[in-house]
Structure formats: structure tokens, C-alpha cells
Amino acid sequence: MVSYYSLGIIVNTHNLKGDLRLVPHYPNYPFKKIKKVFVKHFGQYMIMELEKARPHKKFWLIKFRGHDRVEDVAKYKGESLFIESKKAPKISSSFYYWEEIIGCTLFNHRHEKYGKVVDILPSSGHPVYVVDAGNAYEKMIPAAKEFIKKIDRKKKKIFLTEAALSVLE
Structure with a gap:
């Protein structure tokens, strides 16, 4: 089964020549090096x-x-842009695709299980991890260095700093 990494959301057309505006999940992503992408349109x-x-x-x-006219691309407004996970470029050891983070278990600074990342929301600063802590409601934590101590992508574990607890409580 093919899996995909989400790269951003197409928010609008840009001109009459078929250019689109993409709000990227990763601002410094090497889009210029990519040739093949996928648009999820009507579930396909x-x-x-x-x-x-x-x-x-x-x-x-x-x-x-x-796609050389605005009429050719207007239908993609609001759709997400993807890349095949097996063909996604490896950026650096500190770079993570959102799909690698979703499903990770969070641990507090004392290495006690806190919850699981169930979604990621884009924001102007850092992405925000949506965490299911087993309560009646979900909690949110910015994916910032002051809150995230370590991410172990192989074991699907994220270790939080002590400062993260003040945001989560």
C-alpha cells in the first residue's frame, strides 16, 4: 500500500496562467527539487x-x-498536496514529516506516558500537536524546542520538557 506525506494546502490561484498558492507545512522544504506530487481531489x-x-x-x-489556465487549476483550491513517502527527500535528522509524528506516544520529563499525538494543526509559528491524554478532551502543545526534548521516530516516542507541562495542564 502506498503512503503519502502531506506537504501543504493549496489555498488559491495566483494568476491567469495556472499558478497556485500553497501554504506549506514546512516553509524551507525543497519544492524546487521535486517533480512528482499528488493532489487529493474528491478522495483520490x-x-x-x-x-x-x-x-x-x-x-x-x-x-x-x-495546467496553463486558471480554469485548469481552480478546482484544486482547498486541496492538499502530497508526496509519496518512499520518494520523499530526507532533509535532516531533526526534520520530521507530520505523518511520522501522528501516532507517537508522548512522555513527560519524568518519562511517564502522557498521551498520543492524534493530529497536527498548522500555525504561523510552530505546528501544534493535538494530544489525546485519555481525558474527555484533547490537549494541544506547540512543536517548539522549549517543549519538545527529543523525538525518537523509530520507536514513535516524543519526550517533553518540564516546561511543556505548564502548557498542557
């Missing part, structure tokens, strides 16, 4: 070839090969 992953990609303010402007 549609393969697209990236003709060009460039940063523009807080967005990335992307263009799909063969």
Missing part, C-alpha cells in the same frame, strides 16, 4: 508534475505541467 490521489515552484511571501507558488 491525482499525480501531477511540478513544472515550477518558488517562494512568494508566506506561500509557495507552484505550477503543474499542462
